[in-house]
Amino acid sequence: MRKPDFSGKNNVNNNGAKLRKGLWSPEEDDKLMNYMLTNGQGCWSDVARNAGLQRCGKSCRLRWINYLRPDLKRGAFSPQEEELIIHLHSILGNRWSQIAARLPGRTDNEIKNFWNSTVKKRLKNLSSTPSPNTSDSSSDPGGLVGGGLMSMREQNIMALYMDSSSLSSSSTKARALNRPMDIDPLSMFDNSLTMSAPSGSYLNAPQVEMNPNTFYENYRMFGGNIGVEGEPLDLPPESISIEGCAKTEYFSDTNTNNITVNTMNNLFIKYCNSSNINDNHNNKNIKVENIGGLNNYFEGDDQRVLGDWNLEELMKDVSSFPFLDFHVE
């Protein structure tokens, strides 16, 4: 909190009067509240002047929006609100005002503070929760699915956190969306890999066999680096199998206001070469993580653009997201 600034030495208003900064006194709150209820919102510099406040318009606006507005909801965030914030953040990134617009009675500042203090920490703790299934990563990548210690809700939150942590800034998303989409990256892989999954959730995917030559040709065409641990492939493998899980994500385009729906497959690509082709890669297991791969969509995130929706239309009914078990008024 900031101490009230009674000196006013840093700012003066149009009349040369000293402007206060820092915490608002109850008297100032009363003045602003009464003025706003009587006159409604106008030019904020006029509000400050006409309400008899020695504050700048900007300060008045902030005080009204974040504290005095009658429609503000007080108190802690409900679990439903928390889940919605996490989900919206996975879609919108740090656009707090847009998130706040979808949580009636909550302000962008409140949500931002809540995110930075509570949610980040909670999700970080979740992400470090050990899972008994992580040892068998080929069948349950990350240990997220099935029989783990995490509840379904925690799994949802975890999955969403992974989305948002890899796309925490809008600029990152913009970069992800600005990439050329004339080539369908999914063509890298066998069509049988296509599957659907609820947003933010993981599904076990069947193991898929694919044509190694197709894989290799596309692999080379896309730059020959799939974010593989170790060296890039330098020769086509003899066999390729893909195991993993699928996840559906929604990305908003800051320019067009559209939503792009991507099916992401958290893949484990296992390839095998016989020793006379390439000893280096003989029976080598490669783990390809999709987390963080959006900065470079060749890095193992197998994406397929399913279609574009208008963001506003989609967000009108947030409960349409399948993993949310509540309805937004």
Add this chain to the structure above:
DNA sequence: AATCCCTCCAACCGCAGCATA
């Protein structure tokens, strides 16, 4: 009781976008 440390959150700051002169 005193001090330290951490968390929370109200408020500020700088910037971008827009309207208007």
Add this chain to the structure above:
DNA sequence: TTATGCTGCGGTTGGAGGGAT
């Protein structure tokens, strides 16, 4: 076209308060 003012947004700051030592 440029300057100016206003609004809104996101990042950051810093003080109050509470728990730990």
